[in-house]
Amino acid sequence: MxxxxxNCGLPREVQWHGRTITxxxxxxxxxxxxxxxxxxLEGDGQADxxxxxxxAKALYCYPLAHYEYWKSKLPDRSLSMGMFGENFTTxxxxxxxxxxxxxxxxxxxxxxxxxxxxxxxxxxxRFESDEIVKRFLSSARTGSYLGVTREGAxxxxxxxxxxxxxxxxxxxxxxxxxxxxxKYSAGDLASVRRALSIAALPGSWxxxxxxxxxxxxx
Numbered sequence: 303m304x305x306x307x308x309n310c311g312l313p314r315e316v317q318w319h320g321r322t323i324t325x326x327x328x329x330x331x332x333x334x335x336x337x338x339x340x341x342x343l344e345g346d347g348q349a350d351x352x353x354x355x356x357x358a359k360a361l362y363c364y365p366l367a368h369y370e371y372w373k374s375k376l377p378d379r380s381l382s383m384g385m386f387g388e389n390f391t392t393x394x395x396x397x398x399x400x401x402x403x404x405x406x407x408x409x410x411x412x413x414x415x416x417x418x419x420x421x422x423x424x425x426x427x428r429f430e431s432d433e434i435v436k437r438f439l440s441s442a443r444t445g446s447y448l449g450v451t452r453e454g455a456x457x458x459x460x461x462x463x464x465x466x467x468x469x470x471x472x473x474x475x476x477x478x479x480x481x482x483x484x485k486y487s488a489g490d491l492a493s494v495r496r497a498l499s500i501a502a503l504p505g506s507w508x509x510x511x512x513x514x515x516x517x518x519x520x
Contacts, residue, residue, distance in 0.1 A: 303394035303462035309384030310346035329384030338411040358416045358504040364388035364445035397475035403468035403502040411454030418444040418478045
């Protein structure tokens with residue numbers, strides 16, 4: 303696994319559906335070494351810190367392999383690195399292979415996998431299509447958010463090296479599936495309980511899954 307492109311962008315104002323919004327989803331590849339801090343990359347920023355950024359969402363990764371899928375679905379759309387708002391476009395690092403709480407070294411930094419991405423309307427702004435938000439989630443190609451456990455410097459081409467995995471953890475892809483599932487099997491309930499035991503999973507996700515458990519255990 304490796305970083306193919308490091309992408310950054312500061313918030314900007316754009317017009318959408320007749321109103322002015324501020325968004326940091328416009329990312330562009332940057333060259334050279336970039337400092338990775340606790341909250342984001344140097345030169346990067348988020349507009350609405352209530353739903354973007356923060357320690358559990360310091361870094362967003364999206365696999366290059368997914369670009370091929372979207373090119374087949376959106377043949378008329380030009381897709382440059384960072385198009386999905388990701389900080390790292392990656393080789394490998396698929397949602398099925400990354401587990402909650404996985405710890406990785408990238409350059410001189412260390413990170414931890416915290417959650418999948420749930421798209422908001424600003425992905426629609428980037429693609430100039432409200433429909434893309436629903437299509438993105440239903441595709442299960444969400445990418446992964448990382449928290450920063452050790453600050454450092456990262457560069458395009460850096461290897462992403464797994465250095466630790468939580469026992470009994472579950473893949474990021476499974477978190478997305480459990481989030482959208484209408485019903486839970488006995489196996490699903492067990493997976494949710496395992497997810498709740500992982501410290502890296504943010505409190506908002508734990509609250510959501512606790513409520514789902516109460517529905518099925520009542």
